[in-house]
Amino acid sequence: MGQVxxxxxxxxxxxxxxxxxxxxxxxxxxxxxxxxxSGCGKTTILRIISGFNRPTSGTVYISGSSxxxxxxxxxxxxxxxQNLALFPLMSVADNIAFGLEVKxxxxxxxxxxxxxLLELIALTGYGDKNINELSGGQKQRVxxxxxxxxxxxVLLLDEPLSALDLKLRQHMRxxxxxxxxxxxxxxxxxxxxxxxxxxxxxxxxxMSAGKIEQTGTPEEIYNHPSTPFTASFVGENNLFRGRVISxxxxxxxxxxxxxxxxxxxxxxxxxxxxxxxFIRPERMTVADSTEENGQNIFSSTVxxxxxxxxxxxxxxxxxxxxxxxxxxxMNSGETGRFRQGQQIRIAFSPEHSRVMKADGKIS
Amino acid sequence: xxxxxxRYGRFITAYILISCTVWIVGLVIVPQLMMVDYSLWYRDETxxxxxxxxxxxxxxxxxxxxSDIAAEKYLDHPDQAKIDSLDAxxxxxxxxxxxxxxxxxxxxxxxxxxxxxxxxxxxxxxxxFLKSIWSSVVxxxxxxxxxxxxxxxxxxSVKKQTAALLFLGLVIPYWVNEILRTFAWLIILxxxxxxxxxxxxxxxxxxxxxxxxxxxxVLAGMAYAYVLFMVFPxxxxxxxxxxxxxxxxxxxxxxxxxxxxxIIIPYAKPGIAVGSIMTFMLAAGTYAVPAILGGTSGxxxxxxxxxxxxxxxxxxxxxxxxxxLLLLCVVFIAFMMRLFRVKMEDMAK
Numbered sequence: 001m002g003q004v005x006x007x008x009x010x011x012x013x014x015x016x017x018x019x020x021x022x023x024x025x026x027x028x029x030x031x032x033x034x035x036x037x038s039g040c041g042k043t044t045i046l047r048i049i050s051g052f053n054r055p056t057s058g059t060v061y062i063s064g065s066s067x068x069x070x071x072x073x074x075x076x077x078x079x080x081x082q083n084l085a086l087f088p089l090m091s092v093a094d095n096i097a098f099g100l101e102v103k104x105x106x107x108x109x110x111x112x113x114x115x116x117l118l119e120l121i122a123l124t125g126y127g128d129k130n131i132n133e134l135s136g137g138q139k140q141r142v143x144x145x146x147x148x149x150x151x152x153x154v155l156l157l158d159e160p161l162s163a164l165d166l167k168l169r170q171h172m173r174x175x176x177x178x179x180x181x182x183x184x185x186x187x188x189x190x191x192x193x194x195x196x197x198x199x200x201x202x203x204x205x206x207m208s209a210g211k212i213e214q215t216g217t218p219e220e221i222y223n224h225p226s227t228p229f230t231a232s233f234v235g236e237n238n239l240f241r242g243r244v245i246s247x248x249x250x251x252x253x254x255x256x257x258x259x260x261x262x263x264x265x266x267x268x269x270x271x272x273x274x275x276x277x278f279i280r281p282e283r284m285t286v287a288d289s290t291e292e293n294g295q296n297i298f299s300s301t302v303x304x305x306x307x308x309x310x311x312x313x314x315x316x317x318x319x320x321x322x323x324x325x326x327x328x329x330m331n332s333g334e335t336g337r338f339r340q341g342q343q344i345r346i347a348f349s350p351e352h353s354r355v356m357k358a359d360g361k362i363s
Numbered sequence: 364x365x366x367x368x369x370r371y372g373r374f375i376t377a378y379i380l381i382s383c384t385v386w387i388v389g390l391v392i393v394p395q396l397m398m399v400d401y402s403l404w405y406r407d408e409t410x411x412x413x414x415x416x417x418x419x420x421x422x423x424x425x426x427x428x429x430s431d432i433a434a435e436k437y438l439d440h441p442d443q444a445k446i447d448s449l450d451a452x453x454x455x456x457x458x459x460x461x462x463x464x465x466x467x468x469x470x471x472x473x474x475x476x477x478x479x480x481x482x483x484x485x486x487x488x489x490x491x492f493l494k495s496i497w498s499s500v501v502x503x504x505x506x507x508x509x510x511x512x513x514x515x516x517x518x519x520s521v522k523k524q525t526a527a528l529l530f531l532g533l534v535i536p537y538w539v540n541e542i543l544r545t546f547a548w549l550i551i552l553x554x555x556x557x558x559x560x561x562x563x564x565x566x567x568x569x570x571x572x573x574x575x576x577x578x579x580x581v582l583a584g585m586a587y588a589y590v591l592f593m594v595f596p597x598x599x600x601x602x603x604x605x606x607x608x609x610x611x612x613x614x615x616x617x618x619x620x621x622x623x624x625x626i627i628i629p630y631a632k633p634g635i636a637v638g639s640i641m642t643f644m645l646a647a648g649t650y651a652v653p654a655i656l657g658g659t660s661g662x663x664x665x666x667x668x669x670x671x672x673x674x675x676x677x678x679x680x681x682x683x684x685x686x687x688l689l690l691l692c693v694v695f696i697a698f699m700m701r702l703f704r705v706k707m708e709d710m711a712k
Contacts, residue, residue: 052610073616085607089629098625099615150615 001064003028003186004049004154009058011044011210018044019055020210026188026203028153031180033189033197036207037233042190045207046156049188050079063153078147079156083163084139086131092118092142093127099150117145120179137168144179154186161196173199194234198222206230226266228358231278238284238325241276241358244269252355258320261296263353276358279348281313281328287347295347300325302342307331314338316346402683407473414471418463421456428453478683488667488684495664496691498578498585499646503593505586506642507635510593514634515627517594518601519609533591541588545655548584549575552656573658580656581663588652589645593638600634601627636703643699644692664688 002025011019018041026032034042047053049060051072060067062076072079078099087095094101096117097110105113111127118124121141126134134142140160147155157176161169177200180187191197197204198218206213206221206229214221214230225231232239242256252265254277263277279296287297300316303324309331316325327346338344367376432449435441482488517526536544551557552574559571574580604627612622628635653663668688671681700706 050614052614072610072614073618077614079611079614081607081611083605083607085605085611087608087612087626090625098612098617101625102612102616102618102621146611146615 002026003030003063004188005061006045006049007059007061009045009048009055009060011041011048011053012056017210019048021058022210022212023058024205024212024215026154026186028186029184031177031187031189031200031202033191033201033204034207035191035194035197035204035234038192040207041210042192042207043158046079046158046188046190049154050077050156051075052079076153077156078150078152078154080143080147080158080160082158082160084143084160086139086143086146088131090131091127092123092129092131092134095131095142096127096145096149098146103150113149114145117149120148120182121145136164137172140164140172141175144176148179148183148185152185154188155180157187157189159191159193161191162193169196176200198234206234208233224266225278225354226356228276228278228356231354231356236281236326236328237278238281238321239276239278239323239358240321241274244271244273244275244355247271251350254355256320258298258300259296261298261353262350263296263355264351266354266356269355269357273357275355277353277355279353281326283352284325284327284346284348286314286327286329287345295349296353297345297347299343299345302338302340302344304340305338316344398682398686401679402478402686403476404472404474405477405679407471410471410473414463418460421460421463425453425456425460428456478680479687481680482684482687491662491667492664492687495647498582499643502582502585502589502646503639503643505582506590506593507639509586510590510597510638511635514594514597514601514631515623517598518604519606533594537591542651542655544588545584545652548580548587549655552580552583575656576658576660578661580658581653581661584652584656585646585649588649589642592641592645596637596641597631597634600631604630632703633705636699636705640696640699643695647688647692647695 004024004026006022006024009019009022010017020041022045034045036042044053048055049062051067051070051074067075087098090098093111093114096114097105100110100113114127115124118127121144123138123141123145126138126142131139131142143160144155161172161176164172173196176187176189180200189197189201198221201218203215203217204221205215206227208229213227213233214225216224221230221234225234225237228239231237240254240256240258240261242254242261244252245255245260246253247265247270250265251262252269252275253260253262254275256277261277263279269275287295298320300320302314303317304315306313306315312329312331314327314329316327318324325346367379371379428449432446432453435446435449482492517529521529539547549556553559554571554573554575556574558574559568562568563571574583608626608630609622612626617625648665649663650665650669653661654666657663657666664684665688668681668684671677671684675681
């Protein structure tokens, strides 16, 4: 059984449904991320787990016991705030040991524990410093140490890296992952940055409009998106809209303005459904004059090119598609042969293409 | 200076400099120095007495000379030389007397600490002084006890718009003059007033309580008169506290008491210090509230100062008392700032 269980949890603020009937299990020792755009309800979920918000309906279980009626100060969780919320009037060591002070643990023991944690976060000797003397990354680590000091079973992190600059953010990713591995504490991580979610997490839940779209490992989410939202929110994706003309054997054929394409039937749609086929830019190739068997083929015009060094992005006029189509190629040294306005043929394989029902708007 | 000229131009710079000088010299330094000077001298009554006695002696002597001259003139052969010398003496004496008469009304100044010592020798004044200070401290504590929950509520629990409305509610009574507000309390607290009537109707008491001839009236009136000066500075600091800090402390297991003790109050210190200083100084320096609500026993130190100036006509004594009150307030400010480890620049925020 999972360590953190959300059972049909909903949260309404007036007419607005922030969290809509979410059920989920998070395993002990897992690094689990909620990924979604701002306003999708991920922070509300975190606040529900930590006890700051009471769900309108549904129950949260942590380590097998219901958290109903249990305040944030009594839960085996610790929350790291987006702005860290360190106590500016206390020293670094006092910050870290605050949770122990609350438990009336003696001064010497507190100091000992703070020093241990300072070692864990590689800030040995910083205990007597003032919070304002620390850099952004150091504050970050102190916030983690402060949360770990109370030995929580679950550590909740609310976009803690968003205030850092890019380089530090990337560095902190691996550091967070290391700390999680060392301590074995369950991490529940909130982010709108898919890079963070993908690189650090064991599993990711993609959220949109209060609902969980898909839960899975980063590879599953990226390679096998199961909803149009996941497909277009996580990573780049090209899409062609059309109507299903046949659906069988886990594959379906869809008629689009750009041609007839075959792809994996991801959601069990039926013939005649409105659908869209998604294909990653790096899964598309420029087809040679020779016909490639079993491939989806269409032709278009090059509208522009972006050279990024190790690879090249080719953008095609949208003409028949909803939006611009991008093709991502390794730089093989002969990309110079493409010119703006040039007519080219593009091929992509059915097993990398995913067809899903798409009657609504796709973000 | 050059910087100021560049930034503001000639006219505004001149205006700033002149107005600052007028303010500091004309309204702060000179009046204070005058007050200190007044407080340090007193009329030397024995010297005045001696001067009077000496004048009497001289006047007697004048009369004697006058009669001597008359007697000499009455003789058949008056000695003209003697008359002349007496005349000369008469002239010089009367000149001396008229000189003394001219300075008779001006006081004989004597410098010393006598005016200050009066406070220590006069037991009534001393007890009123100590009671005023003690009561001001109590009022400050009372105002803090009333205002801290209010400020916390306004800063943490209500929306900004609601807070603005509530503040309006707090401010509206202050649109009425302080004296009138105090009279309202007189109506509420007097022997046959609103409060006594209500309490008796409700059956809590059988005899009206004399609120005014004790300290209750003064304490209630002043706590009411000065609460706002405590609420605003506290609200100002509290409203800038990052609420995540409160949640973080709560998340780490802290009880509400500990959150107030370790997170909110330390953060609110500058506001508490400013509020306490304002309340204390207003309370210690008030005149109207104890005059109206104090009855016969609730005399305030300011009332004694007032009476030295306007009833007793002893400005020197009044100045000394006023200066002592000023010193006390300065000491209180320094003490509060030290107690709360607040610096001037924190308070300016």
